[in-house]
Amino acid sequence: MKSPIQNKILTVFIPVSDIEQAASWYCKILGLPADGEVLFGHLYILPMQGAGIVLDSKIYSPEVVFKAPVVQFATDDIEQSYAYMKSLGVRLVTGIENGHWFNFTDPDGNLLMVCK
Numbered sequence: 001m002k003s004p005i006q007n008k009i010l011t012v013f014i015p016v017s018d019i020e021q022a023a024s025w026y027c028k029i030l031g032l033p034a035d036g037e038v039l040f041g042h043l044y045i046l047p048m049q050g051a052g053i054v055l056d057s058k059i060y061s062p063e064v065v066f067k068a069p070v071v072q073f074a075t076d077d078i079e080q081s082y083a084y085m086k087s088l089g090v091r092l093v094t095g096i097e098n099g100h101w102f103n104f105t106d107p108d109g110n111l112l113m114v115c116k
Contacts, residue, residue, distance in 0.1 A: 011052040012071055015060040017108050019044055022055045025107055029088060030073070060108065069103055069113035078102070078116040085114070 016022035023044040027034035030046065038044055042058040053071065075081040082096050085104055093103040093111065101115040 009051040011054050013054050013056050013059060014066070014071065014106070014110055015064050015108070016055045016057050016106070016110075017060045019055060019057040021107065022057070026053070026055060029085065029090065062109075065108055066110040066112070069111045072101075072113045072115045075114050075116050078114065081114050 014022075019038050019042055023036065023038070023046075024034050026032075026046055027036075032047060036044055036047070042056055044055040046053040046055065078096055078100060082092070082102055085092060085102075091105045093105060094101075096102050099116075101113055103111055103113050105111055
């Protein structure tokens with residue numbers, strides 16, 4: 001039987017403690033306008049290319065933050081991306097590894113990655 005489930009990711013949900021603060025922070029690091037609407041009091045949809053990201057304060061608890069990077073943001077210039085994040089005061093968890101990637105956390109401690 002052929003699977004009816006597509007090999008396509010639609011959306012990743014990221015647990016955040018403060019939806020408005022998180023929306024502002026993610027929009028800032030991604031260079032997006034922070035003019036979206038908070039839906040149902042706990043959801044913010046980031047306007048992404050490819051798979052979507054939804055910030056969700058309803059699913060947040062300190063025990064469910066991402067301890068491994070489940071989101072990998074793309075860049076063409078890893079050095080410039082690292083310097084940019086550093087200039088914003090983002091908590092950088094690693095340096096640039098193998099010339100291709102680095103990890104950082106959002107304000108809630110979710111581990112994320114930038115990769116070339």
